[in-house]
Amino acid sequence: MEEKQIMILGVGNLLFTDEGVGIRVTEALQDRYEFPQNVRIVDGGTLGLNLLGVISEADHLIVVDAVRQGGEPGSLYRLAGEAIPKRIRAKNSLHQVEFLEALTCCQALDKVPETVIVGVEPEDITTMGIELTATVGARVDDLVAAVLEELTNLGGSYCTREEGDSCADSEFVRRI
Numbered sequence: 001m002e003e004k005q006i007m008i009l010g011v012g013n014l015l016f017t018d019e020g021v022g023i024r025v026t027e028a029l030q031d032r033y034e035f036p037q038n039v040r041i042v043d044g045g046t047l048g049l050n051l052l053g054v055i056s057e058a059d060h061l062i063v064v065d066a067v068r069q070g071g072e073p074g075s076l077y078r079l080a081g082e083a084i085p086k087r088i089r090a091k092n093s094l095h096q097v098e099f100l101e102a103l104t105c106c107q108a109l110d111k112v113p114e115t116v117i118v119g120v121e122p123e124d125i126t127t128m129g130i131e132l133t134a135t136v137g138a139r140v141d142d143l144v145a146a147v148l149e150e151l152t153n154l155g156g157s158y159c160t161r162e163e164g165d166s167c168a169d170s171e172f173v174r175r176i
Contacts, residue, residue, distance in 0.1 A: 006059065007057070008062045017124045033158045034158065084117060
C-alpha cells in the first residue's frame with residue numbers, strides 16, 4: 001500500500017505583520033522537527049493559484065494561515081469540510097482568495113486533497129512589518145501543536161530535532 005502524501009502548507013505575506021503567521025509556523029516546524037518522506041512542509045507565501053500543481057500532489061493538506069472570522073485576535077480556528085469556503089465574498093486577503101481558487105481548481109484535475117485549515121484570528125494584517133503582533137506571536141506554539149495533532153490524526157509521524165541532531169538514525173515517533 002502506497003503511503004499517503006501529507007503536505008503542511010503555510011501561506012501568507014511576511015511583510016504585513018500577522019499576515020505572515022502561516023509562514024512563521026512552517027518555519028518553526030522545520031526548525032524543531034523532522035518528518036518522514038511522505039510529509040512535506042511548504043512555504044506557499046502568496047503564490048495563490050500558482051500552488052495548484054503543488055497542492056494537487058497531496059492526499060492530505062494541512063494549511064496554516066491567518067483566518068479572519070470576527071473573533072478576538074489570537075483566537076484559534078480549525079476549518080474542515082464544508083466549513084472551508086468554496087469562494088470568498090469579502091476578501092480577507094488576496095492570497096487567501098487565490099489559494100481557495102487553487103483548491104477548487106484541483107477538482108478539474110480530479111485530485112482534491114482532504115484539507116484542514118488551522119489558523120489564528122489576526123490582530124493586524126495591514127501594517128508593514130516583519131514581526132508578528134505580540135497577541136499572534138504568543139499563539140505560534142499553539143498553532144504548531146495543532147498542526148502536529150492534525151498530522152498524527154492522519155497517521156503521520158515526526159521526531160523532535162535536538163540541537164544539531166538528526167532523526168535519521170531513529171524511527172519517527174509521534175510526540176510533542
